[in-house]
Every structure is written in structure tokens, then in C-alpha cells.
Amino acid sequence: MGRFLDVNLTKGKLSDYAPKENILRMFLGGKGLALSIIMEHARNLAKKGVNLAELDPFSPDNVLVFATGPATGTGFPSSGRYHVMALKSPLTGSVASANSGGEWGPYLKFAGYDGVIIRGAAEKPVYISIMDGKAELRDASRIWGRNTFDTTTMLKEEHGKGDVSVACIGPAGENLVRFANIINDEHRAAGRTGVGAIMGSKKLKAIVAGGSQRVTIAKPEDFKREQKDALKKVKENSITGQGLPTYGTAILVNIIDAHGIFPTRNFQESVFPEAEAISGEKLAEKYLTKRRACWGCPIGCGRVSRVPSGPFAVEYTEGPEYESVWALGADCGVKELDAIIKANHLCDELGLDTISMGATIACAMELVQRKKIGAERLQGLKLEFGNAAAMVEAVWRTAYRVGIGADLAEGSKRLAEKYGAPELSMSVKKLEMPAYDPRGVQGMTLNYATANRGGCHVSGYAIASEVLAPQPVDRFTTEGKAQLVKTLQDFTCIVNSACVCLFVTFALGPSDFAKLLSTITGWDLTENELLKTGERIYNIERQIMNMIGIDGKEDTLPPRLLKEKIRDGPAKGHVSKLDAMLPEYYELRGWANGVPKEEKLKELGL
Amino acid sequence: MMLNGCYVMVKVKVRFYASLRDKYKVKEVEVDCDGGLESFMDSLDSKVKGARRDLFDNEKKSVKENMIFLLNGINVKNMKEPIKFKDGDLVSIFPPIAGG
Structure with missing residues (x-):
């Protein structure tokens, strides 16, 4: 390095x-x-x-x-x-x-x-x-x-x-x-x-x-041994060895919907009655042609898909991943999987983030529903929930900033502000939230609110502990979530700094990372040192944000999630209870109002 | 379930997902049971061969640790009381899966 x-x-x-x-x-x-x-x-x-x-x-x-x-x-x-x-x-x-x-x-x-x-x-x-x-x-x-x-x-x-x-x-x-x-x-x-x-x-x-330059490994023999052990764990783990390779990430559609936390029509509802039609099972049944793994990946969750005919035909494409299926699908009320695949393909082709794209279209659809965007601006585009063709058209309009696409290109927060309803942007720190309604899973409430980059699921993926774990922690309680989210956020910094896929963490924990990284770097890394490094990385990011002028005022969620109860389904009646967790989270982090205290920065050598 | 001192059979809808759907070749079945978990598993097994073995831990008399078993959208492993099915309940069963 x-x-x-x-x-x-x-x-x-x-x-x-x-x-x-x-x-x-x-x-x-x-x-x-x-x-x-x-x-x-x-x-x-x-x-x-x-x-x-x-x-x-x-x-x-x-x-x-x-x-x-x-x-x-x-x-x-x-x-x-x-x-x-x-x-x-x-x-x-x-x-x-x-x-x-x-x-x-x-x-x-x-x-x-x-x-x-x-x-x-x-x-x-x-x-x-x-x-x-x-x-x-x-x-x-x-x-x-x-x-x-x-x-x-x-x-x-x-x-x-x-x-x-x-x-x-x-x-x-x-x-x-x-x-x-x-x-x-x-x-x-x-x-x-x-x-x-x-x-x-x-x-x-x-x-x-x-090129053909060699990648340096300090202790190659030790590395081979640890690598073999880690590969065995990844292969034997039911998620990384079976679930993800067989179905890819879109398999989450049904399970998240069954928990009643599948945001629908811009988070107005939390169950999508047509979830089955856009599920990972349906993708595998109708459109999957083969798998494609990233470099050196024994999991191989990537999908190769094909829509053979119809208005949304695509000869070769990859994905769509779970978050993209949700954003371009349920969040827009769209139940046509071929249209979602097409829109996902266009996003790759034109270079657009599928989550922000889908969520921004969903926001526009609610602005249209509430008559905030007038017909003259839409020029005939029926940007209404459930309109698959309009959703697909909105993607290329955005990339080229054509018509309403020029407004969509600004992201949901600026779009909603322009049309007089900023509260309809389902974003945190102006980044659109992904595919989990945090009202029904309190760890995600805290993670979405405090994730440094904004509405991000993978900063501290509490879903793994609260929904997907063999023995899940109670998703409705706020107790213990501050520690859970902090630990996940710090560990994820290690994953993203070592630069491996977050999915291996279903099989490998901090001690496995310490062993493998020690053999690569030649340093004698312990689990504790790694977690401290993760905390340091989380804090330096927050420190830079503070220099930019961002503090705890932005560690919050859209009012819909804090005030409006989930209307129906298994999580009916729940709201995001951020106030019950945020003070404890700040205490554990050594922060005051979203700002690391001097003693914390000193402790971390920042 | 007991009603006025008598056992009443209840109807429960069961949905399978991911590899369970492929394995059992069925998406959804309806089973009759007395409201208890073991009766539910027996009834399910009579319709879906092998389901009891795959899903039920005989020693602990509970759902197997690696299975995600939702009763009306709530994971039964988070329930403090023993499982009691009611007429019209929906059970959703998933093998270990992930994404994100």
C-alpha cells in the first residue's frame, strides 16, 4: 500500500x-x-x-x-x-x-x-x-x-x-x-x-x-492459510454460500415486504401488494440468464438478465439489485419488472444512481399527486404512481436534463423545495433513503439519521441484526440500538477501508479481518485496534462535515417518518423513535450535537 | 385453540419463499391445526412433505434456528409468549437470505 x-x-x-x-x-x-x-x-x-x-x-x-x-x-x-x-x-x-x-x-x-x-x-x-x-x-x-x-x-x-x-x-x-x-x-x-x-x-x-504489477502481501504463507480458512467460512455460511449466490440481492423484496417495511409510493405506505411481481423469485423465474461475480468473489451475487421482447426489451443487462428494484419499482408504485430492468439498464448506461433516481421520481410522483407540479411543466408526461412507461422516460430525461428531467436532475430535496413541499423529499442530508421503512425497524431509524453520508443503508446495516439474523434483536425496541448502530458503523468503515465486500461480513467478523489484514500488511492488528481504526475513520469524516458546517441539526429524518404512523401491515402504528436513541448514541460516540468532542478527537489521534 | 373448553381447529395460510419454494414446488398452502406449533408442523408436513423436518426443532419444540418464520409479519423468535395460531393467520417462511 x-x-x-x-x-x-x-x-x-x-x-x-x-x-x-x-x-x-x-x-x-x-x-x-x-x-x-x-x-x-x-x-x-x-x-x-x-x-x-x-x-x-x-x-x-x-x-x-x-x-x-x-x-x-x-x-x-x-x-x-x-x-x-x-x-x-x-x-x-x-x-x-x-x-x-x-x-x-x-x-x-x-x-x-x-x-x-x-x-x-x-x-x-x-x-x-x-x-x-x-x-x-x-x-x-x-x-x-x-x-x-x-x-x-x-x-x-x-x-x-x-x-x-x-x-x-x-x-x-x-x-x-x-x-x-x-x-x-x-x-x-x-x-x-x-x-x-x-x-x-x-x-x-x-x-x-x-498491468501486471504484483500486489504486495507481507506474509504470503500466513495469508494463504488465513485465506483458506476465510473462504471455508464464506462457502459454509448459509447466506454467503447459498442465499446470495442463488438469488442475488433482489431476494429481499418479499422478506422486507412481509415485515411491512417495504416503502411504497414515496413512503406513503409500507407494504406493496404487488411485491411478488417484482421479487427476486420472479426475476430468477423470468429474466435471469446467468450470474456474474466481481473479481475474486466466491459469492457471486451479481445477476445477468434479459428482457426478450416488448417495449422494455433489453438483450443483455446486469442486476437489478434489490435497492434498484425497490426505488424504480415499489417506491414509484411500478409493478412491471421488465420496466424496472429497463430503467435500471438506462441508469447504468447513462450513469445514474438507481436509488436517488427512483426515489426522486417517486417524490415527483407525489408532488404530481398533490398537484404541486402542474401539467404545463410535465408536457404530457403522466408522472403518476404506477405508470411504468413514465418512470422509464423520466430516467433518460433526467440524464439529459430535458423538460421535467432538469428538475429531477437536482435530486429530490431541491425538487421538492422548488415545488413548495420540501417535506416530501424522503432524504437525510439531501441523500435519498433506500429500501427500508425505518419506522418498523428502529436501528435503521438511528442509522439513517446519523450515517455520515446521509440517507444510507450500508453505513450501519442494522437490517442484518434486526431482520435477517437467525436470532434477530427486536426491531421495534429502541433499547440497545445506539450501541448496535455505532458498532456496525465503525466496523463498516473497516470493511470499506480494507476494501472488501460488505456481504462477507455475514460470514467473517472483526477477528477474521484482523487476522487476514495482519498477514497482508505485516502489522500485528488486533480486533480492538481495528474497531478503534473504524471509529477514527467515522470521526474524521464527521470532523470534515463539521468543517463544512454540518452538525447534529441534520442528524434527523423527514417529518413523515417521525410523525406519521405506518398506516397498515405488520408494522402498523409505528413511527421512528429517534429521540429515544440519539442522546445515547451521541454519548457513546463522545459527540455533542453531532460534533466530536475535543477529548474524543484526542483519543483517536485526530 | 381452546374455546369453551373444546379444541377448535384454525386455518392458517402458509407462504414459502426463495429456496423453500423451489424445494417444495409450492408457493402457498392452507393448513388446519389446533393452534399450537407442533400441530401446525404436523399438518403442514401432511401437505408439504419434509416441511416438519426442515422447519421444526424437535428437541427445543420450536422453529429451527436458521429459518425466518413470520407470523403475521412478526418474527416468532421475538415473541415472548408461546406461538398460538388464530384462524386466518398468515405465516411467511424464509430460508437464510440477505441482500442490500
């Missing part, structure tokens, strides 16, 4: 950057290391007198960091991942954070680098080529305007088909859609918080990586 490519697009200058050994141990890699780089950048900007609260996310002063972790590309189970972070998200105005699988992370390592720092902005479209330790900036005028599939194909043809991997943006990123993503390997996305739009603002179309 420790070689970053530092690119200044304004100057057209490329150099190497090597973080110090003590920084590597403090922040591990991936998300943690990216945050330490962003913190240094933020402090430098502040020294120059830049007001971070007012800094435009599309300004050249914003910094974007791609980072792999010590596990990436090693053969640690499911280690084909990388993390992307930026000082400011165009969607949330806070720290941007996204994670992706596929092949790109390992390929960056094979190219000889652990990460890429992007500063400044180019005048004309460029892409970065990193091949076997040699990096260069290249003209991207030929691929600017292309979708992500064409961009990937063209760059692969130029740089060597099977031997390179491409991470790029589509038209949505170029058009500064606030929730544009970065797509690598055609269907894998660094999805959330609009990191693709930041690339667009910097006129950076893609990063191509490939």
Missing part, C-alpha cells in the same frame, strides 16, 4: 504521492486513507481563506479520491472493491462517498497504484490512462458524450480489451446531474452522492487501468 497518483487537471500535471506509514496504519486504506487525504486538502483550503461551507462542489477546488485498500486484489474473499470520496458532494453538500465492486479496484493495483487523487479541472475533456506504472492524461473529446457502455468498449479497444478495466461517467455525469455515478466494468457503480457529476465538472471522462 502507499502509492497514489496525484493528478492536477488544471495544470495537467501528474505526480506520485506516498502517504506515511503511520498514516497508513491509522487509516488503513480505501475510505479511511481517502478521508485523511481530503482532510489535508480541506485544511489547506481553509488556510487559504476558502469558506468550505460555501465551496461549490463543482469548483476546481473540490478534490476527488479513488482508493483501493490493503485487501483489494489480494484474494481476501470478495476483495474486488474500491472506494471514492470527495470533499463535497453536489447532491448533499457534505462529504461524498461511494463504493464499487467489479474489476477496476484490483486492476488499478495491477497497474501499480493504490489510488488516484484528482484536483483542479481540465479545460477540455480528458481521461487518465494508468498502465503498468505509467500514467498519462489523454484527450477524451472522441468519447465525451458517449454512454458508459460505448466509452468502456472504445477505451478497451484502444488499451487492450481483456487486460484493462474502465471506470467512467456517462451523459448524466457530463450534464452535472447531482446524483450521477461512476460506472466501472459496464454495470458496477460507485453509486451514491453524485461522484460522477464531480468527474463531469472536472471534465474527466474516465480512468483506464491495467
